[in-house]
Amino acid sequence: MNSAVRVSAVLYGLLALLALCLPWLGVYPVFLMKLLCFAMFACAFNLLLGFGRMLSFGHAAFFGFAAYVTSWLVTAHGAGPALAIACGVASAAVLGAVFGGLAIRRQGIYFAMITLALGQLVYFVCLEAPFTGGENGLQGVPRGTLFGLLPLRSDMVMYYVVLAAFVAVFLFIRRVVHSPFGHVLRAIRENEPRAISLGYDINRYKLLAFVLSASLTGLAGSLNALVLGFATLSDVQGSTSGEVILMTLLGGTGTFFGPVVGAAIVITLQEYLSDVVGGWVTAIIGVIFVACVLSFRRGIVGELEALRMRRTHPGAAGPAAPA
């Protein structure tokens, strides 16, 4: 085991320990759960942007739509949380297949614009569809009992369920990126014509990455709806898509832990900053965006990794900033 791997293993161990203890240290569990849901969302988004360099501006559609499906099944049909979450994820996957199928027909900035437009389409559908409760959204969603065993009504039980789901998603994404599939995906990111010439059906890889990302986003959305007990239009709004981009960018695109750091910062800012600065939050988020793009494109975790690389391998340039 080399030293870098050992350091990150120790770090992850400490973080896991911290995550297990946090609700006992007086941190409000609902806040932590929201943070974990958005961290999961950002990790799923990063799978697409960081490892496939596909910038989706419509990811709130998967998050919000899955939240609506889950909440609707629970409130209108009395479904249990497991079934409701599964259906939420499935609906996000289907939506992801449609979005992905359309968007991968174009590249780069067009990809971004297409996903933005489709996201807006889903927003309007959610605004007008009969089952979403229009402007009010779906309120008072009960959490129920998971697998007939775990009473999710208790914040502590719910917290550990969300934490387990987050860890599973985090490890799953690591596994996917390190799999042969992940390697091909990164090859496409680096040089698409070369990947084609090597005989890879790149559209299949891109579509699969998109559907995976959408499904995991859907899981985050479903869990978030159960945690908060409601699904509203803000889940499916374009601004949510913007937030998840910021989380990923701020933390470090293409790093595993970056999106988690980014989500923690943005959610904390929103939670506590809004008391201090009131309505200026949107403008401040804009400023952070601009600063990020101009001065640290690698993101916080990306810059730290580059710094460590420079220290352990003096003379080497370190990983290139994404160009």
Add this chain to the structure above:
Amino acid sequence: MSTVLGIPVPVILGQLTLGLVNGSFYALLSLGLAVIFGMMGVVNFAHGAFYTLGAFAALLGLQYLGINYWVALLLAPLAVGLLGVVVERLLLRHLYGFDPLYGLLLTFGLALIVEGSLHQVFGASGQSYPVPESLTGALNLHFMFLPLYRAWVILASVVVCFSTWFLIERTRLGATLRAATENAALLQAFGVNVPLLVAATYGGGVALAALAGVLASPVVLVNSHMGNELVIVVFAVVVIGGMGSILGAIVSGLMLGLIEGFTKVIYPEASNIVVFVIMALVLILRPAGLFGRE
């Protein structure tokens, strides 16, 4: 009164002119986007914010300085255009040579700053801008009444759009601009000040957006998110038309406005989404866009 599909003809024609008015804004905005993208490879997400700034400039100019509509039509685009030049020199310039996605993200941040600040200062509710006196009233065309202001918006946009097209495709300055898109380094070697040209192009593009904002201010409520909603539709218009072609941007803008107006008549529930559905269809049938050269 004659009817088509059980709908009175004047109602249909009224919606179609409204559609054309919206189409004029789409055309002006997608034209600016196409010019900026062609020159700098930047998708200007802040385009909607500059449109909003144009409308606010006109409104505040009237309220605080008593600047009338016709002067605002000139001054607001000029002021916003200058702001655009500053933005390009201070911020965007540092991103050339990087992935175009960074330009998109930076301008997205700018849009958030503008929208968030305007929202905080002026509140969420919109304010209306009075229609200039000489353009109130309506023309009686016998088969319908055409409000003068709407006719003016359509006319002004079409004239501005085609002048821009003429400027870029048929003049010496336009030839220089197009040369800069093809090979900026070589053009600079010929002694042309390319950085200035790029800054001016960005300024010009956002000035077009601001002009659309001033034109729109008497027909919509002026509020902080007016541009954000519009720019998403304009992006879809750009995907449909293909960004390679200036004429394509103008034509698809007007056409989609008309289609949207028509949808309002026959199936109002779908009028918000019809442009996005058309975008999806175009992507399936002709992925490069209607006028695209990919």
